[in-house]
Structures are given as structure tokens and as C-alpha cells.
Amino acid sequence: MESTRAITEVILQEAKKSAEHIIQEAQKSAEVMLEKQRQLGVQRANESARLLLKKAESEAELTKLNSIANAKIKANWVILSKKETWIDHVVNEAKKELKILTQSKKYRPILEKLITEAGVIVGGKELEVLLNEQDSALPLKLGNLAKEISEKTGFKTKLRLSKEKPKVIGGAIVRTTNGKVVMDNTFDDILRRREKEIQYKIAKILFK
Amino acid sequence: MFVVLEAFKAIKEKHLEAKRILDEATAEAEKIKQDATQRGTSVYEEAYRATLSQAEQKAIEIKRKTVKVAERDLEKFLSQAEDQAKEIEVKAEKNFQQAVNAVLNTILH
Numbered sequence: 001m002e003s004t005r006a007i008t009e010v011i012l013q014e015a016k017k018s019a020e021h022i023i024q025e026a027q028k029s030a031e032v033m034l035e036k037q038r039q040l041g042v043q044r045a046n047e048s049a050r051l052l053l054k055k056a057e058s059e060a061e062l063t064k065l066n067s068i069a070n071a072k073i074k075a076n077w078v079i080l081s082k083k084e085t086w087i088d089h090v091v092n093e094a095k096k097e098l099k100i101l102t103q104s105k106k107y108r109p110i111l112e113k114l115i116t117e118a119g120v121i122v123g124g125k126e127l128e129v130l131l132n133e134q135d136s137a138l139p140l141k142l143g144n145l146a147k148e149i150s151e152k153t154g155f156k157t158k159l160r161l162s163k164e165k166p167k168v169i170g171g172a173i174v175r176t177t178n179g180k181v182v183m184d185n186t187f188d189d190i191l192r193r194r195e196k197e198i199q200y201k202i203a204k205i206l207f208k
Numbered sequence: 209m210f211v212v213l214e215a216f217k218a219i220k221e222k223h224l225e226a227k228r229i230l231d232e233a234t235a236e237a238e239k240i241k242q243d244a245t246q247r248g249t250s251v252y253e254e255a256y257r258a259t260l261s262q263a264e265q266k267a268i269e270i271k272r273k274t275v276k277v278a279e280r281d282l283e284k285f286l287s288q289a290e291d292q293a294k295e296i297e298v299k300a301e302k303n304f305q306q307a308v309n310a311v312l313n314t315i316l317h
Contacts, residue, residue: 004215008222015226019233026237030244037248041255049263056267060274067278074282075289082293086300093304094311101312110316190315198311205307206300 083203090202091191095169098187102170108138111172115159116145116152118174118183124153128162130173136165 101107111131119127127149129142146159159174166173171186191198 004218008218011219011222011226012229015229019229022230022233022237023240026240030240033241033244034248034251037252038255041252042259045256045259045263049260049266052260052263052267053270056270060270063271063274064278064281068281068285071278071282071285075285078286078289079292079296082296086296086304089300090304090307090311093308094315097308097312098315187315191311194314198314201310201314202307205310206303207296208299208303 083207086206087199087202090206091198095187095191098169102134107170108140111135111138111170112140112145114185115140115142115172115174116148118172118185119145119149119157119159120152121183122174122176122181124149124155124157126177127157127159127174128177129159130162130164130166130175132168132170133165135170135172136161 101110115129127146131138140161142159142161146157149157149159160177166186168186168188171188171190173182173184173186173189175182
């Protein structure tokens with residue numbers, strides 16, 4: 001009886017041991033499987049993360065380049081607008097001084113020269129001179145100027161003062177009486193015509 | 209003879225009990241594996257989300273740093289431009305009349 005009990009105990013003990021082993025193995029296997037799943041999740045996410053970070057880096061680089069370009073544009077704009085303001089100051093001051101000049105004795109020979117030059121450019125013959133209100137009152141010797149134009153162009157020239165009075169700082173507009181050929185030799189138009197050249201000269205002197 | 213039969217009977221009973229124990233353990237092991245399989249998907253997703261979330265944070269940080277650098281660059285360039293503008297101011301004041309005279313010369317001569 002004793003030996004039978006011993007045998008049955010062994011059978012039960014072995015069964016319990018095996019059962020425990022089976023469960024432990026199942027737990028281990030489950031842990032391994034879960035760890036593999038976790039690692040797989042990390043690995044797949046890492047692939048997406050790598051692309052995400054690469055995209056973020058290239059976007060950041062682009063943002064940086066854009067921002068540098070914008071910063072340079074803004075900086076240049078600050079400098080250019082400062083220069084432009086000063087160039088405008090100079091031009092305005094020059095206009096003021098031209099206005100003052102038109103009220104001085106030095107002005108008449110200058111005006112006569114501008115009329116003659118314009119008369120030669122339009123080719124002489126029957127011409128009319130347009131002057132502003134103030135200059136129209138000056139005692140200009142138009143006959144002498146016409147003679148000079150005749151000599152330079154080779155055409156007999158007559159100059160008469162137009163009733164039209166342009167609102168300009170000074171200088172003259174000379175045109176053929178039929179109005180087909182016009183030469184604007186006013187200070188205002190010279191400034192307009194030679195604007196680029198003048199701005200270049202101003203900048204060269206002003207910012208040296 | 210009776211004793212032997214009783215012994216066989218006892219052994220057989222224990223064998224049956226042992227089999228039941230093993231069957232139960234096998235069933236429990238099977239359940240553990242099935243549970244793990246079911247949990248596997250959520251473990252995968254959780255790990256995936258956590259890793260990706262870290263990367264997203266890093267991406268946000270990269271962009272944030274870039275914006276800061278860009279702001280510093282802008283300040284630097286603007287400050288340099290302000291300095292240059294001041295130099296321009298000084299030079300322009302000094303050469304102003306000379307430039308006006310040059311304009312007058314261009315128009316009158």
C-alpha cells in the first residue's frame with residue numbers, strides 16, 4: 001500500500017511539474033512574442049520617423065533660406081530707401097536753387113543759350129518760344145537768337161514768343177509754328193530726360 | 209489479489225488526475241498565448257505611436273529652432289542695414305552741396 005501511494009504521488013508531482021513547465025513556457029513565449037511586436041512597432045515607426053524628420057529638416061532648411069533671403073531684401077530695402085530719400089533731397093534742393101537762379105541776373109544768358117540750342121535742334125525756320133509767366137516778361141533779344149540759329153542751321157529763322165505759358169521752373173520750349181517739331185529745353189524736362197544720369201551722378205558723389 | 213487490484217485502481221485514478229492537470233495546464237497555456245496574440249496588436253500600435261510621437265516632437269523642435277535662427281538672422285541683417293544707413297546719412301550730409309552743384313552743372317552746361 002505504501003509503495004502504491006509513493007507511485008501515485010510521483011505521478012501527481014510529475015504532472016504538476018509538467019503543468020507548471022507548460023504554463024511557464026507559454027508565458028515566456030507570450031513575452032517573447034509581445035517584445036517582438038513592440039520591436040516591430042518601434043522599427044516600423046522608426047522608418048516613418050526617419051522620413052518625417054528628413055522632411056522636417058528639408059522644410060526647415062527651406063524656411064531658413066527663405067528667411068535669409070527675405071532678411072537681405074529687407075536690409076537692402078532699408079539702405080536703398082535711405083539712399084533714395086537723400087537723392088530726392090538733392091534733386092529738390094537743385095530745383096530750389098534753379099528757381100533762385102531764375103530770379104538772378106545770371107539767368108538771362110542761360111535762358112538764351114537754352115532757346116538757341118533748342119532752336120538749332122528743331123532745325124530753325126519759323127519758330128515759337130514757350131516760356132513761363134515770369135520768363136515771358138524778360139527783355140530777351142529774340143532777333144539776335146534767331147540770327148544765331150540761322151547761322152548754325154543754315155536756314156533763315158524767325159523766333160516769336162508764344163502766348164502759351166507752361167508752368168515750369170525755367171528754360172524754354174521751342175517748336176516749329178506748325179507744331180510738328182518740338183524741343184523741350186525746360187529745366188523740368190532736362191531733369192526728367194536725364195533723370196537716370198543725374199541720379200547716378202548724385203549717388204556717386206553723395207555716398208563716396 | 210484484491211490488494212493489487214486496489215493499487216492498479218489507485219494508480220489509474222492518479223493517472224486520470226494527472227492527465228486532467230496537464231489538460232488544464234495546456235488549456236491555460238493556450239489561453240496565455242491567445243491573450244498575447246490579441247495584446248500583440250495593441251503593443252505594436254502603442255510602440256509605433258510612442259516612437260512616432262517622439263519623432264513628431266523632434267520635428268517640431270527642429271522647426272522651432274529654425275524659426276529662432278531665422279529671427280536672429282533677420283535682426284542681424286536689419287541691424288547691419290541700420291548701421292549702413294547711419295553711415296549713408298553721415299556721408300550724404302557731408303557731400304550734399306557737392307551733389308546739388310553736380311546736378312546744376314549737368315543741367316546748365
